[in-house]
Amino acid sequence: MSYSFGRQLGEGIDGTVRLCTDLSSGLAFACKSICKSNSDAVGHIRTEINVLQKLKGHSNIISLHDYFEDDGYIHLIMEICEGGDLCEHLQQKGRLSEQEASLALTAIANAVMSCHQKGIMHRDLKPDNILLPYRNCSYMDLKLADFGTAANFSHSRLFDELEGTPLYLAPEVLDGSYDEKVDIWSMGVLLHIMLCGFPPFNGESVTNIFQSIRKDKLDLKQDPWPRISAEAKDLVRRMLNRNPYRRIKLRELFAHPWMQRFSVTGDESRATLQALNSVVVAG
Template identity: 40%
Template sequence: MGNCCASPTGAGAGAGEEEVSSGGGRRTRTGTRRRGRSRTPSPSTTAGARGGRRPAEDHGAEGPDRPRHRGRYELGRELGRGEFGVTYLCTDKVSGEGYACKSISKKKLRTAVDVEDVRREVDIMRHLPPHPNIVSLKDTYEDDYAVHLVMELCEGGELFDRIVARGHYTERAAAEVTRTIVEVVQVCHKHGVMHRDLKPENFLFASKKENSPLKAIDFGLSVFFKPGERFTEIVGSPYYMAPEVLKRDYGPEVDVWSAGVILYILLCGVPPFWAETEQGVAQAIIRSIIDF
């Protein structure tokens, strides 16, 4: 596969994307539909039900689903599992410091687009400046089985889980969380990065303390952009998509929409757009039918 962790040569269109001119000096990106993994608060989840989430498992250092891991880092228990890889607790054998290691199986990277997505994720995390509310990338490497992203360890759990536990936030508490999210959006956009998958699952608390810093994670669907550039690829998590994404004509403003959806959920405990199917959710978003 080559060096998957190597930085791409530029911030242009990735493999499998076609950059076309739509007139008036505006450029657009076309591509296929991609979705983030999402759990959405509902009346049942905010009442305490936790369906749909797999508990973390520990298969041992060389378990059946564990990539072989040698060298500087030692893998520990599983922290989470996604479509392309598994995140493990890992320890630096030299310093003894703990990190989170996102191991992306090469078996899942079937196309050049998949490989380019990983390269872009790494490049974006390296490109963004150090920030107290953005998880930092410590190291990257690959072996015969997987690509490994060694990142700052956040032990406080997801913002999603705190919303479920509380039911909803007070206006003051919601304002504090939203201020952090907006600051993350501002930093990303200032440096030419559109996150495209902002949701409560993609914000982790550094520790279990009530006043713990909140950190943005998962830049797997993020992309570089230039002023005036427009995108047509439908990407993200259904409940948090902006109408412009569904209409295939959008720019960085869609991150602001997603931040607004998170604010609504913080205050109400349920998403603003609700339906039995994803198609129904999409129609509600396009029609701006908000459920108060």
């Protein structure tokens, strides 16, 4: 296939994202280009290609249209999301209502469920990696992206690599022995931020953040938590349980009263729970 390249859409440590057009169809895409001289970035991009091929077709996961490489770069041709990411959205809008947060969490959990069904854990769930396909879209349309640090857990081994973003890391990641349950913790941090506007555990340095994740008590008493429902606070506590074996599971998350109250009802609820009960690999 042949492409023409347009304006830059974004830039990161690993490379750039540009607007591109498929000349055979006239369709617009986002092209993520990674320099081959960066060995870590190349490893991440090859992981992302493999994972996205396995996850193809899910409405809440960014889709990979094509990929190719030249002498200097590896290029991923991906679905374009013109609404930016959830981090930018929250900075502009502020915290979400409970209904908005529940819809967003449903979309994210649907994506994570599909990953876990295929034995893949994301390991870097955060607002920056959740995209809005277009401005003013429904929160149910959010798309999970950036699978460069994802891993296959289908062989039931424990992992020890320190992968992810400090604020969203589960305590067992810091201890060097973890599995796919870390994604539930990261989603709990996401829900906390969506509901109140700040992370549950923080610090002035990475070391202080890690200390907070390990030891600080979850505080759901400061403003605005007194105005947030008991059901929402219960779900946050269950997702941010430091014991991964007591942490809420995906199927329990969808069945939680707060999720049932706001987003999953009637036939949709039964279909979702039936799908969750058929999950073999997920925790």
